[in-house]
């Protein structure tokens with residue numbers, strides 16, 4: 051559809067003054083200093099059978115580490131955290147604590163003001179990573195067993211670290227140039243500043259026993275049958291490399307952009323001023339990716355950014371807090387709208403989007419037939435990622451709803467192969483859940499290799 055309604059496209063890099071980039075992309079939550087950490091730790095009741103600990107997917111002993119901070123032992127606190135979650139540093143930055151530990155904190159329930167568990171966790175783990183000269187854990191005696199891990203994201207690295215600590219030799223294969231998965235390529239830039247993803251990767255590898263083979267993709271450079279033949283066990287933590295399409299004509303037009311792809315470029319560039327940014331931007335979606343791309347594009351200088359989501363506010367996957375972050379940055383969130391057609395101008399590039407109002411009369415989402423048009427120089431697609439099962443073709447690995455089916459120990463339907471993180475069915479698509487999956491699988495791989503189960 052070609053229309054002449056919206057003005058000429060306005061997409062350009064460098065919309066801001068140089069100093070505005072560093073201000074806009076600075077730490078979302080500046081770290082607590084020692085005094086602030088003491089004050090916050092003092093607010094904890096050190097609850098028996100602490101609800102915060104039960105709400106943590108990695109079961110960190112939260113009251114214990116807060117008590118250690120209160121006793122001015124941040125190194126001990128960090129060890130308590132890292133024993134349960136080797137990515138405690140990244141999780142302190144990216145966990146939606148408002149829907150996990152802090153949501154159930156008794157201080158939240160009683161006063162609406164939880165103990166800042168995430169901030170305290172960051173205080174302790176940052177302290178250890180900045181001050182420790184050696185890795186805090188040591189490896190068990192070598193077992194002589196070798197394990198292949200596919201995917202160097204949170205799931206794969208967590209699995210690799212636990213296995214290496216238990217004395218196994220681990221080789222991690224990743225399709226990308228850099229390890230870290232979405233910690234390196236996906237998390238919003240203002241949540242993980244100063245190259246923290248690579249610093250944490252180096253910290254994890256500091257244990258020893260883990261070799262990373264980057265730019266090596268399963269299905270392209272290696273086959274699963276090679277790995278099962280050459281290694282004693284295999285863990286798959288391949289995440290969700292694909293994205294859902296809008297299903298509209300013209301999705302390949304200039305200006306219609308995959309949000310995850312754009313965020314990866316944003317995370318990898320040395321010069322934020324080089325990224326092309328529209329004056330008017332529309333984002334389609336209701337999850338963390340939609341919020342993150344909208345917020346970051348606004349912070350890059352877009353004048354008018356609107357998220358359009360097809361259901362109501364309460365159905366959005368992004369937490370209320372995440373939505374607040376976007377709104378504070380100046381993003382508008384509109385509900386009950388779904389994309390109907392992409393509007394293209396001269397040369398076929400995007401100049402706007404037609405949206406249809408929606409309703410849910412009997413629990414079923416329908417288009418009402420009423421439409422509206424938003425001018426847009428860029429339309430970002432953020433309606434979910436998909437698993438690419440191509441590399442598993444011809445194997446006996448069963449899928450469920452497009453993702454790998456595993457049991458509670460993260461065993462797949464193929465002998466010697468485990469899986470975890472976003473690529474498995476039933477996951478929650480959170481960093482902390484992926485870390486836990488990797489840990490669960492590692493413990494079961496260890497039991498299988500040592501006990502023969």
Ligand SMILES: Cc1cc2nc3c(=O)[nH]c(=O)nc-3n(C[C@H](O)[C@H](O)[C@H](O)COP(=O)(O)OP(=O)(O)OC[C@H]3O[C@@H](n4cnc5c(N)ncnc54)[C@H](O)[C@@H]3O)c2cc1C
Nearest residue numbers: 201203204205225231232267268288289471472479480481
């Ligand atoms: C934009 C965005 C923002 C997010 N923000 C947050 C947040 O703030 N907080 C939060 O908790 N969660 C967030 N998430 C979700 C979180 O990042 C994921 O749940 C988590 O990274 C999943 O870990 P994983 O190890 O399963 O997969 P990934 O992190 O995706 O890592 C998978 C790895 O496998 C590699 N790989 C894929 N295919 C192959 C192959 N064939 N061969 C070899 N290697 C392969 C990839 O290159 C990648 O390195 C966000 C997700 C996105 C997309």
Ligand code: SF4
Nearest residue numbers: 094095097102155156
């Ligand atoms: S629920 Fe809150 S007060 Fe109780 S132990 Fe956890 S952090 Fe402390």
